[in-house]
Each structure stands twice: as structure tokens, then as C-alpha cells.
Amino acid sequence: MRFPAVTVVLVAGALLxxxxxxxxxxxxxxxxxxxxxxxxxxxxxxxxxxxxxTQIPEVCAQATGGSGKRFDDCVERAESxxxxxxxxxxxxxxxxxxxxxxxxxxxITMMNCLVPESGRVQx
Numbered sequence: 001m002r003f004p005a006v007t008v009v010l011v012a013g014a015l016l017x018x019x020x021x022x023x024x025x026x027x028x029x030x031x032x033x034x035x036x037x038x039x040x041x042x043x044x045x046x047x048x049x050x051x052x053x054t055q056i057p058e059v060c061a062q063a064t065g066g067s068g069k070r071f072d073d074c075v076e077r078a079e080s081x082x083x084x085x086x087x088x089x090x091x092x093x094x095x096x097x098x099x100x101x102x103x104x105x106x107x108i109t110m111m112n113c114l115v116p117e118s119g120r121v122q123x
Contacts, residue, residue: 035103042096048103049089052110053082059115078114085113 032051035043060074061067089110097103 035097035100038098038100038103042098043103045090045093045095045097045106048097048106049086049110052107053114055107055111056114059111063115063117074115081114085110088113 034041035048035051056075056078060071060078064070064074089106092109093102093106097106
């Protein structure tokens with residue numbers, strides 16, 4: 001039986017890629033001021049969704065009235081729903097956010113999906 005050289009090379013390459021990817025710096029969080037002039041400088045839908053995900057603690061604080069067990073449960077539930085909510089947003093909104101109205105709709109829809117609460121403004 002021959003030595004599986006091709007398999008070893010492919011596995012080694014995959015491991016090197018994983019190590020390289022883990023050593024990369026985290027991207028800087030999106031600055032909300034970036035979304036002030038969307039007509040001149042449209043934002044990617046994925047960046048707006050990423051920004052909405054970073055707002056989970058603030059949205060949960062508003063929904064639960066602060067910290068404590070309810071807050072922790074809210075954050076945990078919201079984080080577990082991110083992939084489902086992302087898919088819903090990606091299926092229903094354009095790739096580029098070119099106006100404040102679209103930005104508002106994307107961010108409110110995402111936040112409502114992450115932290116469903118009656119009485120919250122629906123787009």
C-alpha cells in the first residue's frame with residue numbers, strides 16, 4: 001500500500017489555514033456614524049446585520065429592564081437565534097442598504113427577530 005501523500009498534503013494545508021485564520025485580528029466593530037449618509041455611501045446588508053447583533057445587550061437591557069437572570073436569559077436566547085435571524089434578513093432585504101428607511105427596516109426587523117417582544121415597533 002502506498003503512502004497517502006496527497007491526503008497528508010491536503011490535511012496539512014487545511015490545518016495551516018485554520019491556524020492562520022485564528023491568528024488574524026478581529027475586525028473593528030462598525031461605527032454607527034458610518035450609516036449617516038447611505039445614499040452617497042451604501043452599506044452592505046451583512047454589515048448592518050452584524051451591527052444589529054452587537055446591539056443585543058442594549059436591546060435585552062431595554063426588554064428586561066436591566067441586568068439579572070432575565071437579562072442573561074434574553075442575551076442567551078438572542079445569541080442562539082442569530083443564524084436564523086440572519087437568514088430571514090438575507091432572504092428579505094437587498095444586498096446594499098442605500099437609504100435610512102432600508103437601514104431602519106433591516107435593523108428593527110433583525111432586533112425584533114433576536115429579541116421578540118410584544119409592544120415593540122414593527123417595520
